[in-house]
Amino acid sequence: MAARGGRGQLHHEPADRARPRRQARLLAGEGRGRGDGRAEHRRHPVSGDGIRLLTPDGERVPHPDYPSDAGPEELRALYRDMALARRVDAEGVTLQRQGELGLWPSLLGQEAAQVGSVRALREGDRVFPSYREHAVALGRGVDPLALMRLFRGVDHGAWDPEAHDFHLYTLVIGSQTLHATGYACGMAKDGADAAVIVYFGDGATSQGDVSEAFNFAAVWDAPVVFFCQNNQWAISEPNERQTRVPLHQRAQGFGFPGVRVDGNDVLAVQAVTRAALDHARSGRGPFLIEAFTYRMGAHTTSDDPSRYRDAAEVESWRAKDPLLRLERLLRREGAADDAFFAEVAVAGEALAARVREGVRAMASPAPEEMFDHVYAEAHTGVDRERAAFAAYQAAFAEEG
Amino acid sequence: MAATRMTLVAALNEALRSVLADDPRTLVMGEDVGRLGGVFRVTDGLQKDFGEGRVIDTPLAESGIVGTAIGLALRGYRPIVEIQFDGFVFPGYDQIVTQLAKMHARSRGRVRLPVVIRIPYGGGIGAVEHHSESPEALFAHVAGVRVMSPATPGDAYWMLREAVRCDDPVIFFEPKRRYYDKGEVDVDPAAGERQPPAHTARVVRPGSDLTLAAYGPMVRTCLDAAGVAAEEGRDLEVVDLRSISPVDFDTVERSVRRTGRLVVAHEAPVFFGAGAEIAAHVAEHCFYHLSAPVLRVGAYHTPYPPSRLEEEYLPGIDRVLDAVDQALAH
Numbered sequence: 001m002a003a004r005g006g007r008g009q010l011h012h013e014p015a016d017r018a019r020p021r022r023q024a025r026l027l028a029g030e031g032r033g034r035g036d037g038r039a040e041h042r043r044h045p046v047s048g049d050g051i052r053l054l055t056p057d058g059e060r061v062p063h064p065d066y067p068s069d070a071g072p073e074e075l076r077a078l079y080r081d082m083a084l085a086r087r088v089d090a091e092g093v094t095l096q097r098q099g100e101l102g103l104w105p106s107l108l109g110q111e112a113a114q115v116g117s118v119r120a121l122r123e124g125d126r127v128f129p130s131y132r133e134h135a136v137a138l139g140r141g142v143d144p145l146a147l148m149r150l151f152r153g154v155d156h157g158a159w160d161p162e163a164h165d166f167h168l169y170t171l172v173i174g175s176q177t178l179h180a181t182g183y184a185c186g187m188a189k190d191g192a193d194a195a196v197i198v199y200f201g202d203g204a205t206s207q208g209d210v211s212e213a214f215n216f217a218a219v220w221d222a223p224v225v226f227f228c229q230n231n232q233w234a235i236s237e238p239n240e241r242q243t244r245v246p247l248h249q250r251a252q253g254f255g256f257p258g259v260r261v262d263g264n265d266v267l268a269v270q271a272v273t274r275a276a277l278d279h280a281r282s283g284r285g286p287f288l289i290e291a292f293t294y295r296m297g298a299h300t301t302s303d304d305p306s307r308y309r310d311a312a313e314v315e316s317w318r319a320k321d322p323l324l325r326l327e328r329l330l331r332r333e334g335a336a337d338d339a340f341f342a343e344v345a346v347a348g349e350a351l352a353a354r355v356r357e358g359v360r361a362m363a364s365p366a367p368e369e370m371f372d373h374v375y376a377e378a379h380t381g382v383d384r385e386r387a388a389f390a391a392y393q394a395a396f397a398e399e400g
Numbered sequence: 401m402a403a404t405r406m407t408l409v410a411a412l413n414e415a416l417r418s419v420l421a422d423d424p425r426t427l428v429m430g431e432d433v434g435r436l437g438g439v440f441r442v443t444d445g446l447q448k449d450f451g452e453g454r455v456i457d458t459p460l461a462e463s464g465i466v467g468t469a470i471g472l473a474l475r476g477y478r479p480i481v482e483i484q485f486d487g488f489v490f491p492g493y494d495q496i497v498t499q500l501a502k503m504h505a506r507s508r509g510r511v512r513l514p515v516v517i518r519i520p521y522g523g524g525i526g527a528v529e530h531h532s533e534s535p536e537a538l539f540a541h542v543a544g545v546r547v548m549s550p551a552t553p554g555d556a557y558w559m560l561r562e563a564v565r566c567d568d569p570v571i572f573f574e575p576k577r578r579y580y581d582k583g584e585v586d587v588d589p590a591a592g593e594r595q596p597p598a599h600t601a602r603v604v605r606p607g608s609d610l611t612l613a614a615y616g617p618m619v620r621t622c623l624d625a626a627g628v629a630a631e632e633g634r635d636l637e638v639v640d641l642r643s644i645s646p647v648d649f650d651t652v653e654r655s656v657r658r659t660g661r662l663v664v665a666h667e668a669p670v671f672f673g674a675g676a677e678i679a680a681h682v683a684e685h686c687f688y689h690l691s692a693p694v695l696r697v698g699a700y701h702t703p704y705p706p707s708r709l710e711e712e713y714l715p716g717i718d719r720v721l722d723a724v725d726q727a728l729a730h
Contacts, residue, residue: 156506182471212464376567381646
């Protein structure tokens with residue numbers, strides 16, 4: 001597969017860096033090949049954006065290493081997942097603005113990276129998310145209200161990781177890459193025919209934990225797929241401030257394959273992730289995917305991206321919108337009509353309404369719950385404080 | 401089965417051997433724990449007997465060791481991690497504090513992380529820097545991890561077994577300057593019934609004039625000090641705390657109510673150390689039983705000095721007895 005080099009490891013030529021900075025690279029022509037004249041690159045147009053199976057105009061382009069056999073039904077399902085995730089995400093932003101949530105990290109623009117990858121998973125595969133993986137969570141059957149509870153401050157994101165094979169969100173950047181690696185080692189020890197996928201951002205690749213995870217996974221042949229959503233910005237820090245090499249190239253230094261995929265192309269993401277998971281499951285060790293995408297919104301609702309990035313850059317990425325791209329394909333292939341898109345929009349509104357009502361109805365936890373679950377077994381220190389708190393509360397009750 | 405006399409290192413090795421044999425989900429992991437048997441030989445021979453899949457040499461990266469142990473625990477394993485020396489735990493401190501300690505609470509009890517992190521700690525062996533520190537208070541301050549430190553081979557054996565069996569993460573501080581002290585260890589499984597739970601303190605020398613509370617490497621120092629004091633006609637009680645989170649305050653309070661005086665001793669700096677917590681608690685709960693202020697004996701608030709100065713830095717018998725004199729003078 002990609003370890004063969006060549007086609008699997010594309011468009012990360014050092015010239016990337018030699019070009020005049022971000023603007024030039026991001027505005028590089030769509031569908032432009034490397035221009036090296038090799039036939040496969042003319043057939044499979046690539047740009048700095050990575051492996052691509054679907055052009056922004058909604059046209060399929062085959063790739064010999066990463067085939068997609070998505071038929072009409074699957075295309076519609078992919079679209080529906082992306083559209084519903086976008087709608088839930090928009091509701092998260094709105095609810096924060098209305099004071100119902102303390103914070104919301106928007107996934108706008110990253111729907112294809114998330115839906116494409118989660119739909120490549122098989123039952124029994126395990127997901128370790130960061131904190132923006134709302135579409136992945138929905139894809140694993142996590143109720144959007146469970147995500148909202150975290151950002152409302154009702155709990156710390158306490159869905160059942162076992163029931164969904166979807167671990168808790170991790171807010172400390174990159175920590176979960178090590179948990180994923182250890183979990184994957186456990187899977188391998190158990191002889192499970194399964195793999196782990198762990199999500200993190202471009203900023204996380206600067207953390208030591210991510211490098212340690214790459215190294216542990218490589219040395220131990222852990223069945224883990226490292227899925228980096230390179231959305232170009234770590235809050236206000238652009239890629240240039242995080243790395244001097246294209247991120248997927250990091251894998252090579254640790255001894256495992258890494259590829260860049262167009263993160264706004266749901267078909268390519270799905271195909272590449274499927275291949276990477278197969279690679280991991282087959283005992284060949286880890287795999288790094290760099291999904292080249294863009295965070296269309298703010299880092300979180302507390303952030304103001306207008307202070308650090310140009311409107312022109314945002315607009316250039318709007319043209320690569322993952323949903324619009326898939327909609328064009330669906331229409332081009334006659335796989336969906338206006339009625340379908342209208343029906344998905346109605347379903348999105350219904351879901352948003354349920355989320356809105358659910359969030360507004362969320363009660364705060366009982367205060368004494370903070371003493372629950374600090375430890376799995378009795379701890380006299382916690383017992384003392386729980387008793388002191390109860391006595392303090394009781395004093396108010398007596399006063400009436 | 402009769403008790404056997406062995407070193408603290410041998411007791412730990414026996415404990416690891418027994419848990420590896422008892423439970424196929426237990427794993428030993430760390431730097432050099434395999435073929436070398438650990439730099440202190442605590443894991444000696446374990447890889448040979450249990451294989452590379454159970455006794456795992458890791459890359460040299462503490463955050464990676466703790467982080468992957470968390471992942472293995474999430475998968476149902478029970479990793480026992482060795483940190484080579486006290487001062488090397490800090491690259492893994494983030495994983496311990498932000499992840500290992502909190503995941504059970506964050507998940508509302510759904511996730512259990514039975515990870516033991518063994519740390520050889522403390523000074524007195526003439527080592528270079530980062531090899532002699534006592535960072536237990538930094539861990540005891542973190543809710544979600546348990547902190548314990550055995551003082552004898554017998555406790556090392558039974559407390560480590562209990563730490564591995566515990567469903568909570570345990571930071572297990574091993575007093576490295578007592579590694580080669582010998583003591584009685586009853587390895588008969590039935591003897592486990594007779595062991596006090598690891599979270600309880602133990603009166604290791606009864607006395608009536610003053611309570612000396614200590615843990616880990618300072619327990620022997622306090623027993624030695626009590627022996628000297630006895631020659632001077634003073635009857636000191638020595639309490640081995642054994643557990644630093646939680647602290648068994650009931651045992652401490654009972655002792656202080658009887659003796660009326662308390663000196664807390666540890667190797668760590670006095671400032672914001674474990675002794676401060678115990679002194680404050682006793683002042684609050686035993687005020688009318690105290691004949692003297694609670695005094696603390698420990699190291700100074702400086703980085704651990706070059707080893708040629710550690711005799712002055714670490715509290716020894718004389719510093720303990722000096723505090724005892726002050727308390728008895730009231």
